[in-house]
Amino acid sequence: MRFKNVFSIIGPPMVGPSSSHTAGAVRIGRVARQLLGTIPNKAAIKLYGSFAETYQGHGTDLALAAGLLDYDTDDARIRHSLEDAWSSGMEISFSLGVGHVPHPNTARVALWAGERYAEIVGASIGGGNIMIHEMNGFDVQCTGEFPTLVLLHGDFPGVLSGITHVLSEDGVNIGYMDVDRKARNGEAMTVIEADTKITAATQLKIQQLPHMIKSSIIDLTLRS
Amino acid sequence: MKYRFLHELAAAGQQQAKTISQIMLEEEIAESGQTEEHIFGQMADYYQIMKDAVNKGLTTNTQSKSGLTGGDAQRVQAFSANHEPSSGEPASTAMAYALAVSEVNASMGRIIATPTAGSCGIIPGVFVSAQERFGWSDEHMVRGLFCAGAIGYVIANNSFISGAEGGCQAEVGSAIGMAAGAMVELRGGTVDQAVHAVGLALKNSLGLICDPVGGLVEIPCIVRNGFGAVTALAAADMALAGVRSIIPSDEVINVMLEVGSAMPSKHRETAQGGLAQTPTGRKIMENLKKRK
Structure with missing residues (x-):
């Protein structure tokens, strides 16, 4: 089952405007941040499909940055997360990806913190739900909905x-x-x-x- | 939840003499290992956020960051207060409330995705206006949300709920089906009637494309939430009156999957077609780019 429980349908509580492009993007950013295990000092984010077409209008860039700061989907600080990231010394770059991806809303997030490195490919599959398809070069799946x-x-x-x-x-x-x-x-x-x-x-x-x-x-x- | 199809939910409801919301709540308790108080409490918190969003949309400035939208909920409410609305007062109120929540979403306010942010106005629009009209308790409404959630769960796992995957029918269409089925249960209809309401409602939005101007969840998303609330009320009334979805609701959900899968990429949230690529839609997008 792609959608696991009642709260993946009614929920999450979130700051607008788009559950796929905002809330789902926050969660993809958070998974990458938690895989790294610390706040990154550098992030390179590649956007695919509808993420690439419409990311600025939906605040997908703000949402991903919020996730890297470990904010949740309904955190009022999402509005100014890029400034928050810059003032914490994080260097973030966004680029547009081409080629085959598992889903129309996909992001590849690479993070660095000193010696540490983490990279994930995550898809935002609707209603704020996500599916991680790759972690540090391994083809492994998880949803981020469970510990x-x-x-x-x-x-x-x-x-x-x-x-x-x-x-x-x-x-x-x-x-x-x-x-x-x-x-x-x-x-x-x-x-x-x-x-x-x-x-x-x-x-x-x-x-x-x-x-x-x-x-x-x-x-x-x-x-x- | 172990029920994969609406006909399974209907059969379980009839055999065990339970409502859809009761089944969903019991399944959620079993699946999560949490207490009923915890799960019910979480949904009650969500309902409060929905009510707050209705109130915020009706009383504060909801102009979006792009400046393109905002204030429509208040326009509809003022019109309704001073004139006889063509669709009648209850439908007009549901419409105003749905617009309110959608406008709060577009202005980066706090909402509950039901099932998505693009369709977040429909369920609060129907629920909050019906609660005021019929004098229902919060507890009754929270139960209704479990019913809506069960319907959405079946739709999401057999078809889709995101515009990028299946067009607007997957977002706004799903929300209308969820609200219609839940409204039947809230009014004391049978499980069978609730399931028919879903099929009746979904049939009316099959083929609806996702074509947001400038890629923003504003035009036409906000007004489609207003229309969606009214359609949900209509579908609930048809089902309560005994109108049946001759094509079973599970089969209609499969049609949504078929239609959405065949939809070209330009009509699935990429802003490459539909209203987004009209002369006016393109002009709006150019102006937005210039402002950056």
């Missing part, structure tokens, strides 16, 4: 069972899971959408498992 664990790890036997073992010990139920790898025995990414909040303690236990490289938690229900 989500994003794990970069080596592709070896037993890694997934180690992860699911920790989650089962901590009583976290997996709603959806997606795995992609770059090469056999190379790097792999596992994305887990959970039914309940993933605590820092659970994240730490998983982080200490063998072959684990990096972990991030994405949770759009948290308010900044």
